[in-house]
Amino acid sequence: MFLSALVGIGTQLAALILLVIVLAIVGMLYIGRGAIITTFIVCYALTSFISGYVSGGLYSRNGGKNWIKAMVLTASLFPFLCFSIGFALNTIAIFYRSLAAIPFGTMVVMFVLWAFISFPLVLLGTVVGRNWSGAPNNPCRVKTIPRPIPEKKWYLTPSVISLMGGLLPFGSIFIEMYFVFTSFWNYKVYYVYGFMLLVFVILLIVTICVTIVGTYFLLNAENYHWQWTSFSSAASTALYVYLYSIYYYHVKTKMSGFFQTSFYFGYTLMFCLGLGILCGAIGYLGSTLFVRRIYRNIKCD
Template sequence: MFIWLWAGLVLWGTLRACSSCYGLAWFDFCAIDSEKRPSENLGQVLFGERIEPSPYKFEFKKKVDCKPVCTKSYNTNKPEDKAHLDFLKKGMLLNYQHHWIVDNMPVTWCYDVEDGQKFCNPGFPIGCYVTEAGRPKDACVVNSDFKDKDTFYVFNHVDITIHYHVVENEAAGARLVAAKMEPKSYKHTKVEAPDCAGGPMYLNNKFSGELKIGYTYSVQFVEDTHIRWASRWDYILESMPHTNIQWFSIMNSLVIVLFLSGMVAMIMLRTLHKDIARYNQMDSVEDAQEEFGWKLVHGDVFRPPRKGMLLSVFLGSGTQIFIMMFVTLFFACLGFLSPANRGALMTCAVVLWVLLGTPAGYVAARFYKSFGGEKWKTNVLLTCFLCPGVVFADFFVMNLILWGEGSSAAMPFGTLVAILALWFCISVPLTFIGAYFGFKKTGIEHPVRTNQIPRQIPEQSFYTRSLPGIVMGGILPFGCIFIQLFFILNSIWSHQMYYMFGFLFLVFIILVITCSEATILLCYFHLCAEDYHWQWRSFLTSGFTAVYFLVYAIHYFFSKLQITGLASTILYFGYTMIMALIFFLFTGTIGFFACFWFVTKIYSVVKVD
């Protein structure tokens, strides 16, 4: 039985692996062109994951020692060879990594870390570098032989260990439960007939002349009866960095947020209960005129907001995103979108977004009609094309940059056409159907009538003005997500697996609750100050969480990533802006619906003369 090892430099669209945005072929590693590449799903293509066939092959239970793969020869006097060497050195300097998979399992490099624990990295570096001061960087610290100053060491040999267990009463006979490897560097004494002897394969930074690098590998098989097939990913996930710290931080964040949410809910319920009881006990108009607060603006609180068309479009797109995220995370919690199903998370999100055009059109139409709007055609078209168009335009510009730089993470033209077909042929018609039913229904009935003449808003204090309230409103929601945000950004930009979808779903629910309560609280304060412009303020208050997200992403860029080059910087911030826009629509919609429910509720339970 033969097992094929598929190896690829998985770029994921990350800037860590896109400092100069070149694909696999530019690294001049051993390759095989005679075999067909496996097909990727939509999620893998969107993430820039490309799988290439590998010349590293082995037969089950057949031990291999120092088997040659290929030999690469370079002459620095030739411009093409010098360019390949320079790029190889740049890749080692930036800690580029190979990502191999066998039987859908990542080939991991397990090494000891602090406290006697092991960390299994689903990738291994192409090499490492010792600085001019003699300080080893990255993987060079694991080998004491790497000590020459201003020198690059190439990992041109791998020791692969396949762990398997025998399955009784099955034709397959055995199952692979783990694939581990150890990268090594050998300057083979005979490159044509390698023996995996001699010192490390080094390359001085100022080297000139001819150089030969021989790539080899060894394979051994180990029977392991302790690892079950269903748990074969556990040894990777359990060794992820700072797992214990992540659990503690998440629990700490949840306790704090739940406590604050309980306090907000208690204050709101007690205060509103007293207000409603006091207002309902008034017997005369004179008593009502002596009162100030939220009841005095009952004739203006449902007045249509300015730019109601834009707000309704944002609400429709936000509803679409909210349902998509909820269903995606729910399926992820059930295990359908685990790391073993490559690209499934993004594929599920895109398909759900396409199919949820009907709720987007319905919500946008319903609220636009309640705002008194009559340009229904414009409303439907903006719902179909405004927010998705901005995201697609940003993504297309990023893809053009990847195309221009020759990156393998660039999306093929055919995939772009397929995405446009999904958008125009499925999402747009569904949005029109939802808008048809939204406009067909009667407008939203409000519990109080709206006065013809707008009430004058008194001068507001600093704390009840719009901008301070909006800025303060996003702090609490961001406080409950920033820990998860760190690990999510690590999984996107630093090739770390994210698998704690249960905690992510719990944080998602708490984020919804926190956005709702924080926005309701600020809305109540503004209504008590006789400021009845709550629609846009409620949307922007919780939506301002996206601004904190953007600031945190900028901090992450400068503190955690090693990105060089204008193209890579543009790519990072381009993709970050897409995430910030989606998060803005998501949180803003939550805040608006929470305040809409709150305002409708309180004005429906009081007597209005």
């Protein structure tokens, strides 16, 4: 259930980022930071059908029965994480009497968007996904009795594969992260959205390729528990981005004090959570297609 919700949310975030970047490229979006954040929030609500559809179909194909609980988890998990971080930062801003505090009216509008647009769309997507793509369609017969997994070398363990899986995807966006952080924290205008689209597409391709390689090594070691490993190996990209943010904070910025530090790492954590879920979902979907492909023509005893 939890994996289905994460994959659904990550797929929605990927579509959301593509949509916002395209809007910025065609000139329909003012490049100011406030306008982009507002567009992200509105488009997140409008694209919620995607997360419900992907999550509902995946949960049903894996034999899940409690689809209502899965739907609620899909609709509320990422907004709840962002709200928790935002609430903590807003409390700090109010304590310091800073203008960075989010007005109460803005929070009400965001809740209305979630309750009356995002949540119903997730519900609709879940119902459609369960009925249109929820039937099990395994490429070969699956044994009901789990086979014991043999011992393997340390570098073929899921934990090592998960940690190593994020290195290459992070390398593909390393340079772009500098410009994104500079634009957001040093108040520079970011306008090369065409290059950002190219980097984002490269990130998706590299993430899928690296995750497929990790899944192949896992299956070759006779370990069939590839689902969570494929997700975590791609999601670990966010871990390296967060480590880079620590370096950027100490070397490239002049921030100091509890207020600035908390806001920097709080919003960076929010960004990395979204990036990790996005990459994890893309990696899982790529590995799923790979596994289905290699097992399609296998005759099982």
